[in-house]
Amino acid sequence: MMEKNQYQKFKTRNTFTQIFIWSFLLIALFIFSIPFLIMIASSFEEFSYVLPYPPKIFPTSLDFSAYTYVLTQHNFLTALKNSVINTSITVVIAVFISSLSAYGFSRIEFPGREVLFGVYLFTLMMPGFLNIIPQFIVLKNITFIPGLSHGLVGSRLGLILIYTATSICGHTFFLRGFFKSVPMALSESVVVDGGGHFSIFFRIILPLSKPAIGTMSIFALQGFWEEYFTAKVLVGANESMITLPLLLQRLNGEHATRWEWVFAASILALIPIIILFMIFQKKLVIGGLTQGAVKE
């Protein structure tokens, strides 16, 4: 009897706590979302050079003219196409090369391995923008590729090369942690069957690390999708290679800013990433990301 009473009390307290947490988080989330709400509300307005007063958090009308304008003008489709191509190619190449490197650094003994890996780690500490000037110069001097006599500045290949190169050290570092956690005994079975490192890599390590590689790919994808600085320096001057972040910034800078265009374009650029995150958020193995890093 007494036990039941106590349980009841425990339960009510629990429900009360749940309601409290819910309301607190809801309020916090609302405040957090204000910038997004403003963005959405403003994208449905027709400003015509005068900003609306008072500023709105909730849309009062549903005017899609900003969206139709953005979709038909301003190279939006070119930018979208470029962003999709650049991002997907880079993620595939970067993750594959990094997986190979991570295998080499985690499963194969060779002299100088730790030193070389230390160099990789060291580059991670460098600010990303440090190298942009020489990278620009190196790309400019790669003139031996047919069809690109002016070097790789302003070309898709150049941008993808830089994106891939700058992500290798970090990706290798994280994946190495995961690959190390795959039991050695598993690979021995492949060796017994007469398989070498490549069989181990493709038949054991890659399949078992799918969640880790997937998680990393999602984060990488998001990073490349929004990358601005490198794209601005390398392809900013080439109208046909413009990416979404560059286009958004340009919409902002042109004459008097038409905010409804800026926000409509922003929302359009945001939607694919949100959908992607929602689909995969349950499958992300974030715990491992930090574990690999902390254990070092």
Place this chain on the structure above:
Amino acid sequence: MKRMLLTKKRLKKGLKGWLSALPFILPGLILVSVFILYPMIFTIQISLSDYRIVTGEITPVGLLNYKNVLFETKEFWYAYRNNFLYAIVTVPLIIFGGLIFSYLVNNLKKGQTFFKVGFYLPVITSWVIVSLVFKYMFGNSNTGMINYLLVDVFHILDDYVPWLYRQWTGNGAIWLMGIWKNMGWAMLIFLASLQGIPKELYESASIDGAGIWNKFRYITISAVKPTIYFVMVNMIIGAFNVFIQVMLLTSGNPNGTTTVLQYLLYNRAFSKFEFGEASAIGLISAVTIVVLTIILNRTFLLDQNRNGE
């Protein structure tokens, strides 16, 4: 004789190791060498020279670029100060907020995903987009949300403030945006490490009568300590990569008092074509980050050892 044989054996083994490792590490190694390591060395050279990008001429000038950067204008010191201030102001708040939110979300029975995605939205939104929204919110007349609320609705201020045109309000807007943008990331990382804490710990603490605060303090905090360190180091290094928000919100105005190192570097290199000075700025920031990381590592390792005893 025996020794020579041994060295030979070791050499052979080493060579064999390299041969089997090369197919795996070579593609990465080539890219890293050409586009990361060589540029690093080149940056050092440029920082010590007068570099003309059009002709490719490099004239050594010694430490002149460093002297110019450090002593010619005040801009560098503003930038240096602002990067540190950004770290000092935003990192603790990001960690604190991330911890609180992750703890609360983790304690929910229903709706975890909803809040997780909700708080994570700013993280997946590009810096360009959020900078544009913040620029709009901090607009200097009554059409900016902040001015509208403070002057027209709540009458806290008498007149509209040009937020982004003043030193401290401009910096404040940059900090606020940094906190808002990164808190969801910290939350997600903390959430992952919270979910690794065995439930029994909390249950036994509940039976002992521990409240929500005590459980947070004694169980949660000690369990996520390594993760806190991970988030902290990431965010501090991130604080030295601040760029887009400064470029879009304030452009370093007024008089460079809201500038940061990366924006300064960008400006010197691609507006003024002072590649030497830009490289010097980059290297000074790089050295700062390395020193900072070493200091953080030391402090943290000491702290951990003390806890272990």
